[in-house]
Amino acid sequence: MAKHEALLPHMQEIADLDAVLGLLSWDEETYAPAGARAGRGLQTATLEGLKHQRLTRPELGDLIEAALADPSVTGTDRVMVERFRRTRSLATRVPEALVKALAEARSLAMAAWGKAKNSDDFKAFGPHLERVVSLTRQRAEALGSPTDELYDALLDEYEPGTTAATLRPVFAELRGALVPIVEAIAGAPRPDTSFLEQRFSSEAQWQFTLRLLEDLGFDMQHGRQDRSAHPFTGSVGQKDVRVTTRIDEENPISAIFSTIHECGHGLYEQGFAPEHHRTPLGVAPSMGIHEGQSRLWENQVGRSRAFWQRYLPMMKTYFPGTLDGVDLDTFYRAVNVVEPSLIRTEADEVTYNLHILLRFELEQALLTGDLQVDDLPGVWRERMQRDLGIQSEGDTEGCLQDIHWAWGAIGYFPTYTLGNLYAAQIMATFEAADPNVWADVAAGRFAPLLAWLREKIHRRGYTAWAGDIMADAVGAPLQVAPLVRYLKGKFGPLYGLSL
Numbered sequence: 001m002a003k004h005e006a007l008l009p010h011m012q013e014i015a016d017l018d019a020v021l022g023l024l025s026w027d028e029e030t031y032a033p034a035g036a037r038a039g040r041g042l043q044t045a046t047l048e049g050l051k052h053q054r055l056t057r058p059e060l061g062d063l064i065e066a067a068l069a070d071p072s073v074t075g076t077d078r079v080m081v082e083r084f085r086r087t088r089s090l091a092t093r094v095p096e097a098l099v100k101a102l103a104e105a106r107s108l109a110m111a112a113w114g115k116a117k118n119s120d121d122f123k124a125f126g127p128h129l130e131r132v133v134s135l136t137r138q139r140a141e142a143l144g145s146p147t148d149e150l151y152d153a154l155l156d157e158y159e160p161g162t163t164a165a166t167l168r169p170v171f172a173e174l175r176g177a178l179v180p181i182v183e184a185i186a187g188a189p190r191p192d193t194s195f196l197e198q199r200f201s202s203e204a205q206w207q208f209t210l211r212l213l214e215d216l217g218f219d220m221q222h223g224r225q226d227r228s229a230h231p232f233t234g235s236v237g238q239k240d241v242r243v244t245t246r247i248d249e250e251n252p253i254s255a256i257f258s259t260i261h262e263c264g265h266g267l268y269e270q271g272f273a274p275e276h277h278r279t280p281l282g283v284a285p286s287m288g289i290h291e292g293q294s295r296l297w298e299n300q301v302g303r304s305r306a307f308w309q310r311y312l313p314m315m316k317t318y319f320p321g322t323l324d325g326v327d328l329d330t331f332y333r334a335v336n337v338v339e340p341s342l343i344r345t346e347a348d349e350v351t352y353n354l355h356i357l358l359r360f361e362l363e364q365a366l367l368t369g370d371l372q373v374d375d376l377p378g379v380w381r382e383r384m385q386r387d388l389g390i391q392s393e394g395d396t397e398g399c400l401q402d403i404h405w406a407w408g409a410i411g412y413f414p415t416y417t418l419g420n421l422y423a424a425q426i427m428a429t430f431e432a433a434d435p436n437v438w439a440d441v442a443a444g445r446f447a448p449l450l451a452w453l454r455e456k457i458h459r460r461g462y463t464a465w466a467g468d469i470m471a472d473a474v475g476a477p478l479q480v481a482p483l484v485r486y487l488k489g490k491f492g493p494l495y496g497l498s499l
């Protein structure tokens with residue numbers, strides 16, 4: 001027996017604990033009564049503690065080292081053991097006292113953030129943010145950075161194998177290309193969206209989103225859709241993938257694109273190779289590549305003219321009397337409005353990345369101490385003005401809008417823009433490989449695209465770093481040009497501009 005096989009039951013145990021934790025958190029976001037919150041927190045902490053104990057047992061470390069010393073453990077088996085060692089090693093690095101202090105500071109900061117956001121009172125949140133940033137800095141020091149930048153210790157958790165130094169020039173190039181596009185579009189007339197401002201029955205929205213999931217290839221035997229305040233995708237192991245959507249009767253676009261976005265995440269989770277299930281290989285290699293899947297389906301596919309060629313007529317049958325006089329081009333323009341706005345989560349395909357680039361810059365400065373928490377609101381406004389030409393009056397729609405920093409998730413934001421870059425690279429590659437793609441989309445045939453994604457990305461799971469999987473799939477390193485070409489090619493004609 002090769003030495004790695006002795007590790008399998010341990011890997012499976014950890015994967016099962018993760019699956020159960022996933023189910024608890026899904027339940028908390030969907031069906032759990034409000035009164036379950038405190039008890040659920042305790043149950044989750046117990047399971048997390050158990051997982052930590054199991055993972056950090058010294059015998060397990062010995063088994064891992066023995067497997068890596070065995071020359072017959074090669075190929076993906078070796079990678080699997082290395083991934084397990086990485087998970088274990090990250091779990092052992094942060095001292096328990098720091099884990100506890102951070103958990104406590106986070107929960108206080110999140111409560112303070114909610115209040116401060118509601119009352120537009122950054123001053124009340126500032127001290128909490130300072131504490132979380134300082135503890136997160138200690139955590140980064142404990143984790144250890146793969147480079148001489150502390151930020152990379154945190155980025156590495158979400159985007160293993162990527163560093164701030166690689167992202168900076170890429171993001172700077174992207175910013176340079178986006179700002180003129182935003183400015184050009186700002187001078188053009190805004191598309192008509194008035195027909196979306198009426199009542200779209202929530203039951204029909206629900207049925208329509210289920211239809212979309214089915215058409216796109218989401219497997220309902222191994223997944224389901226529910227509702228939640230903030231749409232997300234959770235996994236209870238690879239054979240049970242949960243997506244959620246949010247239905248707003250006054251705005252059908254919200255549920256439609258939430259569903260398509262989460263479906264993209266769900267298709268990825270359902271596409272890991274069966275032989276990697278319950279091992280460290282049956283997971284995504286990074287948040288950026290995960291987001292690449294969701295953005296690809298949501299934006300490249302779901303906001304395309306070809307997609308609505310098929311689904312606008314169908315939508316008219318789900319919502320009789322609401323869209324009667326609306327033609328394809330009017331609808332296509334309405335779901336692709338570009339305008340500088342204050343809120344990241346509501347931003348369009350063109351401005352969205354500018355919101356991320358601002359956060360990427362500011363969170364690095366917070367971590368190094370180059371930016372003091374007290375100065376954050378002012379600097380935020382300055383950068384919004386510089387990149388998007390607008391600024392909020394208060395901080396609710398400014399630096400208080402996102403929960404990430406209150407939660408200590410510094411290093412997470414860049415994965416969103418990586419996702420957009422990856423999605424554009426994937427679609428450009430697929431278009432070249434399959435010239436029928438848009439005819440297929442217009443006919444509701446998504447299987448060829450899904451099959452390509454399955455083969456090139458999904459099945460590979462965590463057998464390689466995200467950057468390497470992407471480079472193999474698209475035949476190039478991380479690039480800005482495909483996204484910029486896509487945006488110009490789409491929004492130029494859409495707004496009658498030569499971009």
Ligand SMILES: [Zn+2]
Pocket residue numbers: 261265291294
């Ligand atoms: Zn997402």
